[in-house]
Amino acid sequence: MAERIELRVNDRNQVVEVEPFTTLAECLRNQLGLIGVRVSCNQGDCGACTILVDGQPVNACMELAIEAEGRSVTTIEGLARNGHLHPIQQAFVEHHGMQCGFCTPGMIMVARALLESNPAPTEQEVKEALVGNICRCGSYPKIITSVLSAAQTMREG
Ligand code: FES
Ligand code: FES
Incomplete structure (x- = not known):
């Protein structure tokens, strides 16, 4: 019903x-x-x-x-504001944090939650946060670089 x-x-x-x-x-x-x-x-x-x-x-x-x-x-x-990509989205674009892009929204949403609670994560902490997200294209190195770059951009505000 x-x-x-x-x-x-x-x-x-x-x-x-x-x-x-x-x-x-x-x-x-x-x-x-x-x-x-x-x-x-x-x-x-x-x-x-x-x-x-x-x-x-x-x-x-x-x-x-x-x-x-x-x-x-x-x-x-819901991440972009006033026509501007969220810094995490922007970092994925700048650092080529994707190939086919299928996994990308999920990766970015996990990164959003991570950076909210931990604005300066280590590489290991990023890996641990993303452990439940699979990328069939194997773009993990660039995904991790994108998240770390976004964290720095967001801290510099
Ligand atoms: S589609 Fe939901 S976890 Fe895979
Ligand atoms: S970029 Fe293709 S599944 Fe991750």
């Missing part, structure tokens, strides 16, 4: 109609058009679908949409 719920997504209130079994990833992609939420394994293994819920990284394929009611959801589409 479909149910209407209100979600707070990228600082906007959104009313959606979901089944009890609709995942947050399905809801964000199919109902709100937020296709930056990538779905690959659909079983919590790859991190492609990572978003932030109340500031914490979450695999959107493993969360039910109804569980997100009343919580703050942020997707990759």
Whole structure:
């Protein structure tokens, strides 16, 4: 039985109609058009679908949409401000932190949460934060460089 719920997504209130079994990833992609939420394994293994819920990284394929009611959801589409990429996005562009780009939104959302709690991470801390995110293209060195560069840019403000 479909149910209407209100979600707070990228600082906007959104009313959606979901089944009890609709995942947050399905809801964000199919109902709100937020296709930056990538779905690959659909079983919590790859991190492609990572978003932030109340500031914490979450695999959107493993969360039910109804569980997100009343919580703050942020997707990759919510990072840019006034037409300017977020510094983490900008760093991924400048340091070629991607090849096909499929894993990139998830990587960036994890990095966003990491730099919020730890503005000056070591390389090892970046690796540990990204341990649940798989890059099939093997772009890890440039992804890590991108995150470290973004951290420096953000500290210099
Ligand atoms: S698609 Fe969600 S973890 Fe892989
Ligand atoms: S850049 Fe292709 S999967 Fe990571």
